[in-house]
Amino acid sequence: MSFNATESAFEGFRLARRAPLAILAWAAAYVIFFAVFFAVAGGSLINVVTLAEQLQQSAEPSMEEMATIMRAYGALMFLALPLSMLFSAVLSTGVARAVIRSEDGRFGYLRLGLDELRILAAMLAVGLLMLGVTAGGMGVAGVLGGLAAETSAPVLILPAVLVGLATVGVSIWLAVRLSLVVPISFAERRIALKESWVMSKGRFWPLLGMAVLAGVMSMLVGLLGSIVIAPLNLIFGGLESLAGAETTNVATLLVKFWPALLVWGVVNALLSAAQAAIIYAPFSAAYLGIKGVPQT
Numbered sequence: 001m002s003f004n005a006t007e008s009a010f011e012g013f014r015l016a017r018r019a020p021l022a023i024l025a026w027a028a029a030y031v032i033f034f035a036v037f038f039a040v041a042g043g044s045l046i047n048v049v050t051l052a053e054q055l056q057q058s059a060e061p062s063m064e065e066m067a068t069i070m071r072a073y074g075a076l077m078f079l080a081l082p083l084s085m086l087f088s089a090v091l092s093t094g095v096a097r098a099v100i101r102s103e104d105g106r107f108g109y110l111r112l113g114l115d116e117l118r119i120l121a122a123m124l125a126v127g128l129l130m131l132g133v134t135a136g137g138m139g140v141a142g143v144l145g146g147l148a149a150e151t152s153a154p155v156l157i158l159p160a161v162l163v164g165l166a167t168v169g170v171s172i173w174l175a176v177r178l179s180l181v182v183p184i185s186f187a188e189r190r191i192a193l194k195e196s197w198v199m200s201k202g203r204f205w206p207l208l209g210m211a212v213l214a215g216v217m218s219m220l221v222g223l224l225g226s227i228v229i230a231p232l233n234l235i236f237g238g239l240e241s242l243a244g245a246e247t248t249n250v251a252t253l254l255v256k257f258w259p260a261l262l263v264w265g266v267v268n269a270l271l272s273a274a275q276a277a278i279i280y281a282p283f284s285a286a287y288l289g290i291k292g293v294p295q296t
Contacts, residue, residue, distance in 0.1 A: 179200065
């Protein structure tokens with residue numbers, strides 16, 4: 001078996017056909033995650049939704065209003081980010097397990113053990129590296145742009161644009177070169193930044209094309225899902241029905257808004273599970289193809 005970018009890009013669909021119960025298990029995991037998230041950060045989420053609606057109704061939002069919504073969003077991220085990263089590590093490991101060790105299908109391929117903690121550490125390392133590169137490059141571009149505005153020196157605009165574009169290019173290049181970290185870290189039981197770098201050498205364009213194709217298919221699934229969920233939101237209200245309820249306790253919210261929350265949670269869980277398979281599975285298939293290991 002050899003690496004074929006197009007074949008690998010469709011691995012998520014093959015996985016869904018091969019293990020449909022796993023997709024349902026991942027959807028159930030998403031429902032549990034949504035419930036825990038709402039219990040922990042529901043008040044902050046509702047506050048952000050309310051402030052966003054108020055901002056939309058304002059013809060010219062003031063800096064104070066912008067600062068208020070940014071503080072509310074920061075509070076939400078403080079609660080949501082750790083939960084989201086842990087869940088993402090569990091799900092990413094589950095998808096890798098479904099492709100690389102397809103015979104180990106207990107609990108819908110989901111666990112919470114050393115493999116998941118290793119993947120979490122690997123994802124944190126990649127995320128911090130990407131954040132450093134992006135923030136550094138955009139920071140330089142911002143400084144050049146600011147100097148151009150303050151000194152009325154348009155000659156600095158071109159370097160600012162070029163630095164910004166270079167930062168985007170380098171970020172994409174790094175993301176592709178490190179895109180095999182999760183499957184390698186899972187399969188070889190070690191944090192594998194270096195191994196991903198070596199394995200992706202000379203395969204940038206096939207891996208990028210595979211990722212773009214998988215991303216497009218994921219967006220199409222999301223678009224189809226939004227078409228399905230639109231009439232349900234009209235009937236049950238969606239998350240917009242929570243606007244103005246930020247001071248209400250969670251138990252009261254569940255009693256009052258449970259139809260909207262249930263519909264939103266179930267439909268989005270199914271969509272998210274399908275999109276996770278479409279996005280994550282191709283990289284595990286690419287790893288197996290590059291290694292020359294036949295899929296089981």
